[in-house]
Amino acid sequence: MPPLPLYRFFQALRKANFALGVSDYSLLLEALNGGFGLQSEADLLRLCRTLWFKPGQSWELFQEQFYQALVEAKQLSLPEDDPATLEPIDQTKQAAKLADDAIEAVEEALDDQSTFESETANTATEEESALEAGKFVHLSIASSAELAGENLQSKEQIHTQLQAQSFIFQGRYQPISKRQLTQSWRYLPDRSEDRPTKEIDINATVENIAKTGRLENLAYQTQKEGIARLLLLIDYEGSMVAFHELAQQIAASAPKTEGKAPNVLYFHDVPGPQLFQDLDQTKAYQIQSLAPLYRHRKAGILIISDAGAARGRYDRQRIIQTEKALLQLRAIGQHIVWLNPVPNKRWAGTSAQYINKLLLPMYEVSESGMQQAINALRGKINRKP
Amino acid sequence: MKYEGKALQKPFYRNGVKEIDPYFPDSDLIEAVNLARYLKRPLLLMGEPGCGKTRLAEAVAFEFHGEEYDQYLVPWYVKSTTKAKEGIYTFDAIARLRLTELEKDSEVLRQQLQLKGKDLENFYLENNIIRKGPLSKAFDLSTAEKPTVLLIDEVDKADIDFPNDLLLELDKNAYYITETQTPTERRKADSPLIIITSNNEKELPPAFLRRCLFHYIKFPQEPQLRQILDGLFDQAPNSLKEDSIKAFIMLRERLIQGLSQKKLSTSELIDWFDALQHQHQNNLTIDGQPIDKAVEATITELTNRSPQVPLPLYQILLKNWEAVLSILPDKK
Numbered sequence A: 001m002p003p004l005p006l007y008r009f010f011q012a013l014r015k016a017n018f019a020l021g022v023s024d025y026s027l028l029l030e031a032l033n034g035g036f037g038l039q040s041e042a043d044l045l046r047l048c049r050t051l052w053f054k055p056g057q058s059w060e061l062f063q064e065q066f067y068q069a070l071v072e073a074k075q076l077s078l079p080e081d082d083p084a085t086l087e088p089i090d091q092t093k094q095a096a097k098l099a100d101d102a103i104e105a106v107e108e109a110l111d112d113q114s115t116f117e118s119e120t121a122n123t124a125t126e127e128e129s130a131l132e133a134g135k136f137v138h139l140s141i142a143s144s145a146e147l148a149g150e151n152l153q154s155k156e157q158i159h160t161q162l163q164a165q166s167f168i169f170q171g172r173y174q175p176i177s178k179r180q181l182t183q184s185w186r187y188l189p190d191r192s193e194d195r196p197t198k199e200i201d202i203n204a205t206v207e208n209i210a211k212t213g214r215l216e217n218l219a220y221q222t223q224k225e226g227i228a229r230l231l232l233l234i235d236y237e238g239s240m241v242a243f244h245e246l247a248q249q250i251a252a253s254a255p256k257t258e259g260k261a262p263n264v265l266y267f268h269d270v271p272g273p274q275l276f277q278d279l280d281q282t283k284a285y286q287i288q289s290l291a292p293l294y295r296h297r298k299a300g301i302l303i304i305s306d307a308g309a310a311r312g313r314y315d316r317q318r319i320i321q322t323e324k325a326l327l328q329l330r331a332i333g334q335h336i337v338w339l340n341p342v343p344n345k346r347w348a349g350t351s352a353q354y355i356n357k358l359l360l361p362m363y364e365v366s367e368s369g370m371q372q373a374i375n376a377l378r379g380k381i382n383r384k385p
Numbered sequence B: 001m002k003y004e005g006k007a008l009q010k011p012f013y014r015n016g017v018k019e020i021d022p023y024f025p026d027s028d029l030i031e032a033v034n035l036a037r038y039l040k041r042p043l044l045l046m047g048e049p050g051c052g053k054t055r056l057a058e059a060v061a062f063e064f065h066g067e068e069y070d071q072y073l074v075p076w077y078v079k080s081t082t083k084a085k086e087g088i089y090t091f092d093a094i095a096r097l098r099l100t101e102l103e104k105d106s107e108v109l110r111q112q113l114q115l116k117g118k119d120l121e122n123f124y125l126e127n128n129i130i131r132k133g134p135l136s137k138a139f140d141l142s143t144a145e146k147p148t149v150l151l152i153d154e155v156d157k158a159d160i161d162f163p164n165d166l167l168l169e170l171d172k173n174a175y176y177i178t179e180t181q182t183p184t185e186r187r188k189a190d191s192p193l194i195i196i197t198s199n200n201e202k203e204l205p206p207a208f209l210r211r212c213l214f215h216y217i218k219f220p221q222e223p224q225l226r227q228i229l230d231g232l233f234d235q236a237p238n239s240l241k242e243d244s245i246k247a248f249i250m251l252r253e254r255l256i257q258g259l260s261q262k263k264l265s266t267s268e269l270i271d272w273f274d275a276l277q278h279q280h281q282n283n284l285t286i287d288g289q290p291i292d293k294a295v296e297a298t299i300t301e302l303t304n305r306s307p308q309v310p311l312p313l314y315q316i317l318l319k320n321w322e323a324v325l326s327i328l329p330d331k332k
Helices: A005-015 A022-033 A043-050 A059-076 A095-121 A125-137 A160-164 A177-185 A202-212 A238-253 A286-294 A315-331 A352-361 A367-377 B026-038 B053-072 B084-088 B093-103 B105-111 B117-126 B132-143 B165-173 B206-211 B220-230 B237-257 B266-281 B292-304 B321-327
Strands: A140-144 A168-171 A193-200 A218-223 A230-235 A262-269 A274-276 A285-287 A297-305 A333-340 A362-364 B013-014 B017-020 B043-047 B073-077 B087-092 B130-132 B151-152 B174-177 B182-185 B195-197 B214-218
Touching: A005 A022, A005 A043, A005 A059, A022 A043, A022 B026, A043 A059, A043 B026, A043 B132, A043 B214, A177 A238, A230 A238, A238 A297, A274 A352, A285 A286, A285 B073, A285 B165, A286 A315, A315 A352, A333 A352, A333 A367, A333 B017, A352 A362, A352 B087, A362 A367, A367 B206, A367 B292, B013 B053, B026 B043, B026 B053, B026 B195, B026 B214, B043 B053, B053 B073, B053 B093, B053 B151, B053 B195, B084 B087, B084 B165, B105 B117, B117 B130, B117 B182, B132 B151, B132 B165, B132 B174, B132 B182, B165 B174, B165 B206, B220 B237, B220 B266, B237 B266, B237 B292, B237 B321, B266 B292
Parallel strands: A230 A262, A230 A297, A297 A333, A333 A362, B043 B195, B043 B214, B073 B151, B151 B195
Antiparallel strands: A140 A168, A193 A218, A262 A274, A274 A285, B013 B017, B087 B130, B174 B182
C-alpha cells in the first residue's frame, strides 16, 4: 500500500527539520476523527497549521510541502474505498479539482523560485558568494520594492548594492536560534571569580602562622575562573554581508559589561592593527591603545569572521596579517576564540583551515560550535587532534 | 461545549457599569479554540500588540459561563521575575515556623501538625501557609461541564526556561505539593482551556511549543474593524466611523511603508475613535474645523501621498518621533 498522503506530508516536514514526532501525527488523526479539517483543502491546511506549525518556521515551505503531498497523492490514485485512508481528500469527489489547484500552486511556487534564481544570477560577484553561502545558512531573501533608501538608518548600512537589487536579508532562518544563543551564553560565567582549590598555598599559610603565632587556618590556592569581560570582534562588509544579521544576533545576545572598555568592535578581513567602534568604520582604535583598559584583567575575545571561507579562497598574506594581529590581541585577551559563520565542511583549502590549524581554535556557528567556543573562552579547549 | 464567538456582539453591562467590550473573533480563531478544547491542548496565541490576544480568554469564559464568567476565568499575568512554581502554589515557611512556636502551648495545634497528606494540605491551606496559584486554582475548579479558562498572559516576559518548568503540569493536568507530598491529578476531560499569549520577545522552547497549538491572530480587515466600532459606539454617526477606519487603515499602511517599528493597533483605533466621536458629539473643533471635515482632510492628503498630513488627535496614533516626522514634518 502506498503511504498515506498526510503521512507523506508529515515525513516531508520532518525532513525539512520541522520538530514533529509520532504524537503530533496521531494528534492530527485525533482531530480529523473529531470532525476538524474536513470541509475543504483549505480547512485541512488550516488544521495542519494549527497543530504542526510553530512560530519561527517557514510558512512558505510548510504550504509547499502540503500541496506537494496532495499532488503526489493524486498521482498515486489510491483505491477509493480503502478503509485505512483516514484522509477525506481521497474520498471526496473534489479530489481532482483540489489536485489541480495544488498543481497550480506548486507551479506558481516553482515560478517564483526560478525568477528568484535568474535574478540572483545577475548579482555582482560579492553578493553571489554571499547568496551562495546562503544556501547553507538558510538566509531568506525578500523582495522589498517599497524599501526606499531614505528611510534606512545609515547605521544599519544595508549594502547599497543589495538595495539596487531590491532584496534584503531577513535573517529569519539562521543556523542557530536566538534562544539557543541566549542559552549558550549562560555557560560563560559573567565575572571572573577566585575559586579555591585543594592545593595549599604554603607561602600564605606560613605568613598566617607568623602573624598569629599558631596554625589557625590553612590558606588555599585560588584559581581564576571565567573571564572578566567579553570583547566581540566582528568582521564587517565584503564576504560577511550575508552574515551581518547573524553577527548582530550573536552580539545582541552576548553578555555586556559596563565601563570604558568596549563590548563590540568591528574590522574588515583582518582583526588588526585597527579596530573600529562603529559600523561605518570611521572611529578607529589601535590595539595597543586598548591595552591599558585590560591591564588588571584580560578579556575573553571572540572573533566572528568567515576567514576567507565564504569565497573559498586561500590567501597567504591574510594568514600572516592575522597572525600579527593575534600577537597584538594576546596583550589584551586571555583566551581568543574564532567563530566562523561558514560551516566547517567548507573550510578545507581556504585561509580558514590554516588559521584554525596554525593560529587559534575556530568553531562554526551552530549549537555545538557555539558551546565549544564558549568553553574555549573559559579556557577549556577541547580540540580534535 | 463549543465556542462560537457570538456571545459578545454587544458590550456586557453589570449594574449599569460596562464590564466587557464586544469581541469579534474570526472563524480561524474560533476553530483554533474548539480544537484546543477538543484535544485538551494549550492554545498559544501570537499577533501584533493590541489585536485581542489577551481578551480572547475573557470572551470564551463569558460565552461558556455567562454572567458568572469571572468565577471561571483564571488569569495569570507573567512578569519578568515570575517563577513557574508561583503558578502552582507558594509555601510560607515563616508562617510554618511561627506555628512551631505556638505548638508548644496548644494540644490541638500539635495534633493538627501531625496530620499527613491531604489533611495536612487542607490545614496548611486554611492557615494560609500554602497559597494556591492560578494554575492549580484553574485545575481544581475545572470540570468537563464547567471548564475554567486559564490565561497565561505574556509568557515570553519571564526567563527563557520558564515555559519548560510548566511542561509536566500542562501535559498531565496535574501538580504536586512537595511540602505535604500530595499529588493532585485531574481527569483529562476536566482540563481547563489554557490560553497562552506571547509577544515573541523571547523565543519559546521547542519542547513547550510541541505541546501547544499555535495560532497567529491577523490584523483585522475593514469590515471587522467596522464591526468592532459598531459594537462599541452604536450612537456615533456612520459616516464618521467609515472615514475614521479609512483614514486609520491608510495611515497604518503608510507607517509600515515608512519602516516604522511600531504598527498601529486595533486598540489605538478604538481610543482614537472614542476621542473623535466625543469631540464630534460636543461640536468641538480642531484648528477651526469640525471633526468630520478634519478626518476627511486626512483621507484626502493620505490619498495624495502628501508629505504633510493633517491628523486630528495625532497624539493617540503616533507614538514615536519617526512616525510624527513622517506624517507631520512641521512639528520638527
